[in-house]
Amino acid sequence: MIIAVLVIAFLVSWGLVFVTTPLLVKLARRTKLFDLPSSRKIHAIPTPRIGGLAFFSAIFIPFTIFYFGMCIYLDLPITYLLFKRDWLGVILGATFIFITGLFDDLGGISPVRKLLAQSLSALAIVSGGIGIEKVLIHPWGIINLHPVLSIVITVLWFLLMVNGFNFIDGLDGLAAGTAFICGLFLLIVAFQTEHYYMTIPTIMVAGAAVGFLHYNFNPARIFMGDSGSYFLGYVLAAIAVKVSRDETAGGANIIVPVAVVLAIPVVDVVVAAFRRALRKNHIFKPDCEHIHHCMMKKGFGHRKTVFILYGANCLMGLLGISYFYLPPAFFWTIFFITSVLLFLLASTFGYFDWFLKSDFMISLKSKLRETQFQMVFLRNLWWLENAPTIEEMRKRLVSILVKLNFDHARLTIFSPPIDERGHQREVIYSAPKPGSKMPLVSAPLQLNIPLISGKTVHGYLFVEKHIMETALPQKWLLNLVERTAKSVLDWIVKNRNKWSHPTFVNNDLQGGVRKQTFILIAKSPAMSLNQPH
Numbered sequence: 001m002i003i004a005v006l007v008i009a010f011l012v013s014w015g016l017v018f019v020t021t022p023l024l025v026k027l028a029r030r031t032k033l034f035d036l037p038s039s040r041k042i043h044a045i046p047t048p049r050i051g052g053l054a055f056f057s058a059i060f061i062p063f064t065i066f067y068f069g070m071c072i073y074l075d076l077p078i079t080y081l082l083f084k085r086d087w088l089g090v091i092l093g094a095t096f097i098f099i100t101g102l103f104d105d106l107g108g109i110s111p112v113r114k115l116l117a118q119s120l121s122a123l124a125i126v127s128g129g130i131g132i133e134k135v136l137i138h139p140w141g142i143i144n145l146h147p148v149l150s151i152v153i154t155v156l157w158f159l160l161m162v163n164g165f166n167f168i169d170g171l172d173g174l175a176a177g178t179a180f181i182c183g184l185f186l187l188i189v190a191f192q193t194e195h196y197y198m199t200i201p202t203i204m205v206a207g208a209a210v211g212f213l214h215y216n217f218n219p220a221r222i223f224m225g226d227s228g229s230y231f232l233g234y235v236l237a238a239i240a241v242k243v244s245r246d247e248t249a250g251g252a253n254i255i256v257p258v259a260v261v262l263a264i265p266v267v268d269v270v271v272a273a274f275r276r277a278l279r280k281n282h283i284f285k286p287d288c289e290h291i292h293h294c295m296m297k298k299g300f301g302h303r304k305t306v307f308i309l310y311g312a313n314c315l316m317g318l319l320g321i322s323y324f325y326l327p328p329a330f331f332w333t334i335f336f337i338t339s340v341l342l343f344l345l346a347s348t349f350g351y352f353d354w355f356l357k358s359d360f361m362i363s364l365k366s367k368l369r370e371t372q373f374q375m376v377f378l379r380n381l382w383w384l385e386n387a388p389t390i391e392e393m394r395k396r397l398v399s400i401l402v403k404l405n406f407d408h409a410r411l412t413i414f415s416p417p418i419d420e421r422g423h424q425r426e427v428i429y430s431a432p433k434p435g436s437k438m439p440l441v442s443a444p445l446q447l448n449i450p451l452i453s454g455k456t457v458h459g460y461l462f463v464e465k466h467i468m469e470t471a472l473p474q475k476w477l478l479n480l481v482e483r484t485a486k487s488v489l490d491w492i493v494k495n496r497n498k499w500s501h502p503t504f505v506n507n508d509l510q511g512g513v514r515k516q517t518f519i520l521i522a523k524s525p526a527m528s529l530n531q532p533h
Helices: 001-033 054-072 078-083 085-105 111-127 147-165 172-193 197-217 225-243 255-261 263-278 291-297 302-326 328-348 359-385 388-401 474-498
Strands: 132-136 141-144 408-419 428-430 444-453 456-466 506-509 512-521
Touching: 001 172, 001 197, 001 225, 001 359, 054 078, 054 085, 054 359, 054 512, 078 085, 078 291, 078 388, 085 225, 111 147, 111 225, 111 428, 132 255, 147 225, 147 263, 172 197, 172 225, 172 255, 172 263, 172 302, 172 328, 172 474, 225 255, 255 263, 255 302, 263 302, 291 302, 359 388, 388 408, 388 512, 444 474, 456 474
Parallel strands: none
Antiparallel strands: 132 141, 408 456, 408 512, 428 444, 444 456, 506 512
């Protein structure tokens, strides 16, 4: 009996769309209700955009017929529906969201009013007693939600579905085909959860989607418009909430299977929201970076892109209904593997390039590089401070300064150390002044750092490099050089009595003080070696 009813419901919805859609095409041409081509859109010619009227009639007319038939068959009053708050909420909300989309198709609605209308449509469902109040997730059991959180999650679910189907309605046949696939899998979920009464509206959605595909598949003769995508997303969201409700578990929603079945449109709208938020754009500001746009940019044809996304929807649908048959651990393992594979596949299409190229990601990569550099730098400083001989210390100092990209470096050590009087105590820093006309390539950054402990000077560390070659921020670079000089000073103070005839370039004896100078780096000796010691 139920199969016969479902077949009739499918054929009636399919037939109504099949008959009414050509009439809507003629109406749109007479009234000039076209979706005009633009740089963001795929189609090249003006196309009617009021196909949502076909969906609305193909679902509400059969629903009305079946309702009156049920009232007659079960001897119920015609006003029976008025006492069913849940169904009344669905009908009022679906009608309101359809009218909102239709106004948007005819003249356009501001993003704020659009979001407000969508939220009110979702609240109509909530006021009818339909909501996600408890969530059943195996193996963790039932999670009770606070009433306020329940309302927020329910409204958010409807917003995701409504805008999800609106966002994927960017290629001919994509949204309608997705609605058909999702409808079929939700039909299976309705049978699995024994919500047989929900199978009729679910099969009506599938039938209407198939009927519309005849006119909407590439090349499309009509688009469903915002009225159609809003209406489809809303109805499927309501069906998902109803069929996922498990009365044996206290009315908890088995949300995982329906969320997986509807994952493709939901994920696309979530990714779009993050993408636009990172760019500080309005969430309703359209762009060309949805998954179907990315695939088209990679060279996939129109139909090939649509069929690949159909396949992804079928894969997620199969995974969703497998929730009822597989052990929890096995299901979550397959879910994780499938999600990773789909993520990698989407990445090859360039779907997440916006994130990799975002200011946030560039800043994060820069901070990670800085952190990694500092870790290596600190390790090298430790090696320097623990060098057994002056030659080893010199080699490790050279290694550090080379990593900092210096063109010239010179270490001068006094033996014994001398009194600080008459010697510089502060770091001498020289660089081109702001606004200087000196060519950038010839602008040196020079540091002469005294190695002072207490009131004695143990030597100097002189370094030089071209500013154009400074990859690190100058303040950070100065800090690193000063920390290096501090480590050298610590080594000198700790190991002065252990020196053993080091090899040096100059060994000058002035006033009883031996001055040993080590040329550490000399990429440009003609310019650098003449600097004062």
